[in-house]
Amino acid sequence: MTFRMKMLLPVICGLMLLAVSGCGSPVKPVDQIEVWHWMTDRHDVLEQLAKQYEQETGIKVKLELFAPSDAYTQKIIAAAQANVLPDIYGILDKKSIVAAFIKAGFVMDLTPAYQANNGAWEQSLFAKALETTRFAEGNASKVPPGFYGVPIDTSSIQMVYNKNLLKKAGIAKPPATFDEFILDIEALRRVGVTPFVSGFGEMWLLDCFASNYAFNIMGEQKVMQTLRGEVPYTDPDWIKVLTIFKTLRDKKAFIEGIVTKGNKYSEQDFALERAAFSFNGWWCVNVYKGMNPGLSYGVVPLPAMASPFPLKSWGGAGSWFVVNNTSRNKDKAVRFLQWLTAKEQQVFLSEKTLNLPANREAIRMIPPVLGDFAKAMDNMTHPTIWPVNEDPLVIEAFDKGLQAIIIGEKSPESVAQDVQAVKARQMAKAKK
Amino acid sequence: MGAHAQIRALKIPNADIYKNFLFVLPAVVIFLLFYIYPFFQLFYVSLHEWPGIGPMTFVGLQNFKDLAGDQIWWASIGHAGYITLIALTFQNALAFALALACDREIRMKRFYRVIFFIPPVLSEVVVGILWNWVLNAGQQNGQQIGLLNAFLVQAGLPNLVHGWLSDPKTALTCIAVVHAWKGFGWGFMLLLAGLQTIDRQLYEAARVDGASSWRMFWNVTVPMMFPVITVVMILTILGSMQVFVLILSLVNQGLVYHTEVPVTRILGAMSGTNQFGYACAQAVIFGAILLTVSFLVKKLSGFGKQA
Numbered sequence: 052m053t054f055r056m057k058m059l060l061p062v063i064c065g066l067m068l069l070a071v072s073g074c075g076s077p078v079k080p081v082d083q084i085e086v087w088h089w090m091t092d093r094h095d096v097l098e099q100l101a102k103q104y105e106q107e108t109g110i111k112v113k114l115e116l117f118a119p120s121d122a123y124t125q126k127i128i129a130a131a132q133a134n135v136l137p138d139i140y141g142i143l144d145k146k147s148i149v150a151a152f153i154k155a156g157f158v159m160d161l162t163p164a165y166q167a168n169n170g171a172w173e174q175s176l177f178a179k180a181l182e183t184t185r186f187a188e189g190n191a192s193k194v195p196p197g198f199y200g201v202p203i204d205t206s207s208i209q210m211v212y213n214k215n216l217l218k219k220a221g222i223a224k225p226p227a228t229f230d231e232f233i234l235d236i237e238a239l240r241r242v243g244v245t246p247f248v249s250g251f252g253e254m255w256l257l258d259c260f261a262s263n264y265a266f267n268i269m270g271e272q273k274v275m276q277t278l279r280g281e282v283p284y285t286d287p288d289w290i291k292v293l294t295i296f297k298t299l300r301d302k303k304a305f306i307e308g309i310v311t312k313g314n315k316y317s318e319q320d321f322a323l324e325r326a327a328f329s330f331n332g333w334w335c336v337n338v339y340k341g342m343n344p345g346l347s348y349g350v351v352p353l354p355a356m357a358s359p360f361p362l363k364s365w366g367g368a369g370s371w372f373v374v375n376n377t378s379r380n381k382d383k384a385v386r387f388l389q390w391l392t393a394k395e396q397q398v399f400l401s402e403k404t405l406n407l408p409a410n411r412e413a414i415r416m417i418p419p420v421l422g423d424f425a426k427a428m429d430n431m432t433h434p435t436i437w438p439v440n441e442d443p444l445v446i447e448a449f450d451k452g453l454q455a456i457i458i459g460e461k462s463p464e465s466v467a468q469d470v471q472a473v474k475a476r477q478m479a480k481a482k483k
Numbered sequence: 484m485g486a487h488a489q490i491r492a493l494k495i496p497n498a499d500i501y502k503n504f505l506f507v508l509p510a511v512v513i514f515l516l517f518y519i520y521p522f523f524q525l526f527y528v529s530l531h532e533w534p535g536i537g538p539m540t541f542v543g544l545q546n547f548k549d550l551a552g553d554q555i556w557w558a559s560i561g562h563a564g565y566i567t568l569i570a571l572t573f574q575n576a577l578a579f580a581l582a583l584a585c586d587r588e589i590r591m592k593r594f595y596r597v598i599f600f601i602p603p604v605l606s607e608v609v610v611g612i613l614w615n616w617v618l619n620a621g622q623q624n625g626q627q628i629g630l631l632n633a634f635l636v637q638a639g640l641p642n643l644v645h646g647w648l649s650d651p652k653t654a655l656t657c658i659a660v661v662h663a664w665k666g667f668g669w670g671f672m673l674l675l676a677g678l679q680t681i682d683r684q685l686y687e688a689a690r691v692d693g694a695s696s697w698r699m700f701w702n703v704t705v706p707m708m709f710p711v712i713t714v715v716m717i718l719t720i721l722g723s724m725q726v727f728v729l730i731l732s733l734v735n736q737g738l739v740y741h742t743e744v745p746v747t748r749i750l751g752a753m754s755g756t757n758q759f760g761y762a763c764a765q766a767v768i769f770g771a772i773l774l775t776v777s778f779l780v781k782k783l784s785g786f787g788k789q790a
Contacts, residue, residue, distance in 0.1 A: 124754060147534065148535070148536065151537040154537060155536055243622075245621060245622070252734060308646045311649050311654070311734040320621070325621065443755060444758075447751070447756060454738065454739045458649060458739070460651065
């Protein structure tokens with residue numbers, strides 16, 4: 052071997068070793084907390100809070116933004132597979148996936164932290180928001196009971212209405228019942244106003260709309276019985292839920308192209324006064340402010356059907372973080388999250404980003420329109436707090452079926468049969 | 484004679500052989516790590532049921548069996564095939580025609596080259612947003628809000644006004660046309676580069692022999708361009724069969740199942756329904772289909788060239 056060769060060999064081997072070692076878990080500084088998030092609208096404000104935290108405690112908070120949320124979800128799953136998760140992160144996925152993260156040892160049980168000091172931290176936050184992060188005793192995922200996350204805001208999805216367009220159609224107040232809603236749709240059509248827009252091209256929004264009415268028509272117990280497979284989707288109550296979409300289509304309530312419309316486009320339509328009603332989440336306050344600051348609108352719950360059961364809307368926890376249980380900095384991470392959810396920081400976040408705070412006391416200091424979104428907090432529900440969740444393939448069949456009803460391709464009865472067929476298949480598969 | 488014996492016959496010193504292997508080693512390691520290993524991992528996962536995290540459950544070929552009976556999956560292959568067909572015909576014919584035009588001595592041909600190359604360099608998300616403005620449907624104060632529909636009204640064709648992206652009859656064709664609009668620039672550049680390599684003397688000789696322009700096109704241009712046309716066809720097939728960002732940008736999560744293509748199904752199985760094993764089985768089958776189609780095109784183009 053020549054001298055040059057002898058010199059080259061260790062260099063090449065060293066480089067390869069370096070490349071291979073680069074594939075392992077990086078060593079993180081002890082006085083630095085790493086946070087991965089997906090909230091493009093809150094990044095700058097979170098950066099400001101991170102700087103403030105560093106000034107107050109000397110601990111640096113390194114924020115990494117990965118967006119959109121779909122890409123973030125993939126990033127988190129890939130990082131978990133490679134065991135390179137940061138100290139604080141979010142799991143924007145179904146509760147079954149959260150459970151998988153917990154079982155894999157990637158999520159810290161925060162129950163002791165919440166219950167310390169006579170439960171001061173737990174009591175400072177909205178119970179509905181906290182509920183999303185909780186696994187109850189005897190949960191279906193067989194996760195040890197406890198709180199596994201920290202909500203940094205709350206969520207609420209309601210119906211917004213354009214005050215000027217309602218006035219143009221001679222409608223004095225927004226509808227409280229579904230029958231009133233139909234009358235309003237007819238009145239709006241008479242004056243050439245498109246009644247309703249929503250981002251039904253995004254399946255979760257369609258699912259959310261249908262789910263609210265399912266709770267209203269048959270009650271929570273029967274919805275859960277359906278998810279467990281004890282009530283079929285061909286049940287008359289489910290046909291009623293599906294028929295709502297047929298009724299709205301027949302009454303020409305929907306803006307043209309609603310089935311493929313993304314929520315960003317639906318927000319644009321509402322902000323530009325192309326439709327009188329929209330089904331949207333609390334974040335729209337920020338969006339409408341940016342698109343049309345002069346927009347005159349209000350917030351109401353979806354108009355309920357006549358039924359003994361209340362209409363429940365999706366809401367509770369908005370964005371929530373978990374602490375990486377494998378992190379060396381997990382205690383520091385918990386202290387940072389406690390600081391972030393304290394009243395002062397929550398008011399700051401809410402004022403700057405127009406999000407609903409998770410802290411109870413902060414809610415009194417937020418803009419009125421956000422307050423309207425928060426009013427329904429006690430009547431919120433969300434799949435993440437249900438004791439049982441539907442199989443994702445059944446959800447897909449259900450949502451695609453709703454689209455088929457809206458475009459007039461299928462009847463509610465036919466969609467119900469299709470969904471039930473998928474449900475039966477998945478249940479048979481689960482039994483094997 | 485084996486490779487090792489051949490090297491021995493060349494009398495290359497052992498040290499040089501090892502040195503050469505050492506220089507190749509990083510590339511081989513990278514290739515094994517980032518190409519070969521993921522491929523085997525993909526196949527391995529396709530034999531399991533796995534939600535993306537936690538333990539995998541071995542299910543053998545069950546995912547492939549399920550896939551064989553998955554009508555939505557096969558329909559999605561058909562949709563991708565339709566988009567590919569439009570690209571192979573409309574898109575490539577347009578690209579070839581424009582390349583032929585720009586290969587001649589015409590005014591402002593450099594300007595045209597730049598213009599024709601703008602759509603391919605745009606992000607598919609941007610193209611989707613752009614065409615959403617064009618294909619949007621609905622009215623405000625009696626006026627159409629979509630450019631195409633507004634144009635149709637202005638042109639006295641209000642009966643053609645349509646929800647282009649929300650009607651199963653038109654949604655996939657609209658996607659295919661937008662994809663062709665975005666993609667024709669690549670074919671244009673490759674074909675133009677190919678045209679410019681054809682020896683001009685061939686045309687002059689043909690002209691001296693009294694050949695018409697049409698005859699020169701068929702007997703000189705097309706045969707000389709066969710290798711480039713084959714490359715363009717294979718790239719078009721691979722690019723069109725894998726289209727999905729444009730679809731997400733135009734119709735979000737799809738119009739029922741009418742705009743599903745294989746990649747949206749794979750993506751849906753992974754992030755929508757958390758069936759990573761099934762998604763990998765889809766990816767394996769889809770990869771095999773793409774390989775087979777590319778191989779067939781290569782073979783057929785070989786026959787065409789001989790003919």
